[in-house]
Amino acid sequence: MMGIEVKKQMNQLKKIPGILLAAAIALPAWLIGEAFPIIGSPVIGLLFGMVLACWKRPDGLTEGVAFTSKEILQYSIILLGFGMNLFQVVRVGKQTLVLMAFTLTAAFLTAFLAGRLLQITGNTAVLIGVGSAICGGSAIAATAPVIGAKDEEVAHAISTIFLFNVIAAFLFPVLGHAMGMSDQAFGLWAGTAVNDTSSVVAAGYTFSSDAGDLAVIVKLTRTLMIVPITLVLALYTSRGEGRAHNRMTHMARIFPWFVLGFVLACVIRTVTPLPESVALVLTKLGKYMIVMAMAAIGLNTNILELVKNGVRPILLGLFCWVVLAVTSLGVQALLF
Numbered sequence: 001m002m003g004i005e006v007k008k009q010m011n012q013l014k015k016i017p018g019i020l021l022a023a024a025i026a027l028p029a030w031l032i033g034e035a036f037p038i039i040g041s042p043v044i045g046l047l048f049g050m051v052l053a054c055w056k057r058p059d060g061l062t063e064g065v066a067f068t069s070k071e072i073l074q075y076s077i078i079l080l081g082f083g084m085n086l087f088q089v090v091r092v093g094k095q096t097l098v099l100m101a102f103t104l105t106a107a108f109l110t111a112f113l114a115g116r117l118l119q120i121t122g123n124t125a126v127l128i129g130v131g132s133a134i135c136g137g138s139a140i141a142a143t144a145p146v147i148g149a150k151d152e153e154v155a156h157a158i159s160t161i162f163l164f165n166v167i168a169a170f171l172f173p174v175l176g177h178a179m180g181m182s183d184q185a186f187g188l189w190a191g192t193a194v195n196d197t198s199s200v201v202a203a204g205y206t207f208s209s210d211a212g213d214l215a216v217i218v219k220l221t222r223t224l225m226i227v228p229i230t231l232v233l234a235l236y237t238s239r240g241e242g243r244a245h246n247r248m249t250h251m252a253r254i255f256p257w258f259v260l261g262f263v264l265a266c267v268i269r270t271v272t273p274l275p276e277s278v279a280l281v282l283t284k285l286g287k288y289m290i291v292m293a294m295a296a297i298g299l300n301t302n303i304l305e306l307v308k309n310g311v312r313p314i315l316l317g318l319f320c321w322v323v324l325a326v327t328s329l330g331v332q333a334l335l336f
Contacts, residue, residue, distance in 0.1 A: 018064015025295035045291040049298020073293035074258035079286025081265025106327040107133035114319040123149040127157035132320035136196030151300040160317035165199040173206040183210040191218025193325040
């Protein structure tokens with residue numbers, strides 16, 4: 001019995017060098033991302049990892065890199081929950097629920113149909129659809145372990161979402177002013193149609209302070225959609241297991257337990273006297289761990305294959321992005 005425990009501890013220790021490597025790559029990526037938030041630290045970490053993947057790394061790093069890209073990625077999502085105030089989100093969510101129902105449905109249908117049209121295989125279309133519909137990199141990070149996505153598929157999705165994040169941050173405020181949108185209308189538009197939080201912040205506050213405040217709250221509400229979407233995907237993934245017992249076993253194995261941790265963190269943040277400084281540290285740690293995970297994914301990504309197969313995911317991202325933006329504007333015009 002003692003021998004088994006010692007062996008387990010030794011296996012855990014083997015992961016440390018790979019984890020430290022990912023943490024080291026994440027540090028400069030984090031600092032650059034903080035200086036240039038429109039780009040975002042996760043994308044930079046992914047790119048750094050992909051560059052370093054061109055060199056053959058020692059075998060002793062493999063286990064830790066794999067652990068970081070999968071397990072630490074899940075823990076990071078839990079920590080992000082400490083940045084969510086459910087009362088504030090629910091209040092805004094009641095006002096925007098119909099709008100989000102249309103935009104999420106449009107994004108997912110576009111990802112499914114356009115993905116088939118473009119003959120995108122594997123999980124890339126799902127990841128791009130989830131990233132477009134919900135919250136960019138965080139949604140991709142939460143969904144990837146649920147559907148068993150490969151690191152190359154995650155890299156494709158993150159790269160695609162990043163491209164349209166940058167375009168949206170510059171283009172949306174210009175279009176909003178050109179269309180004579182009010183602060184409320186633009187805040188709703190940016191909050192429901194721009195993918196990543198950093199780009200929502202950039203676009204919203206470029207338009208106006210009031211638009212930025214609303215856009216961020218709407219975006220946080222949208223982020224909570226991670227919970228039902230990952231649960232649905234977990235059920236869908238377990239559908240082909242045959243007998244009921246096998247389906248339940250498979251479901252228990254792939255069930256996104258970390259999403260329950262995310263919800264629990266949200267509840268703790270909302271109903272307990274958790275100091276703001278502690279919540280901020282935990283949220284920052286979660287974001288840093290996402291950068292670590294992206295660096296690890298980059299280390300496992302063949303950059304030549306990524307470039308060779310990169311056109312179709314970008315087209316899919318474009319379709320999702322345009323449909324999402326147009327749907328948000330159309331529903332606002334009809335209902336508000």
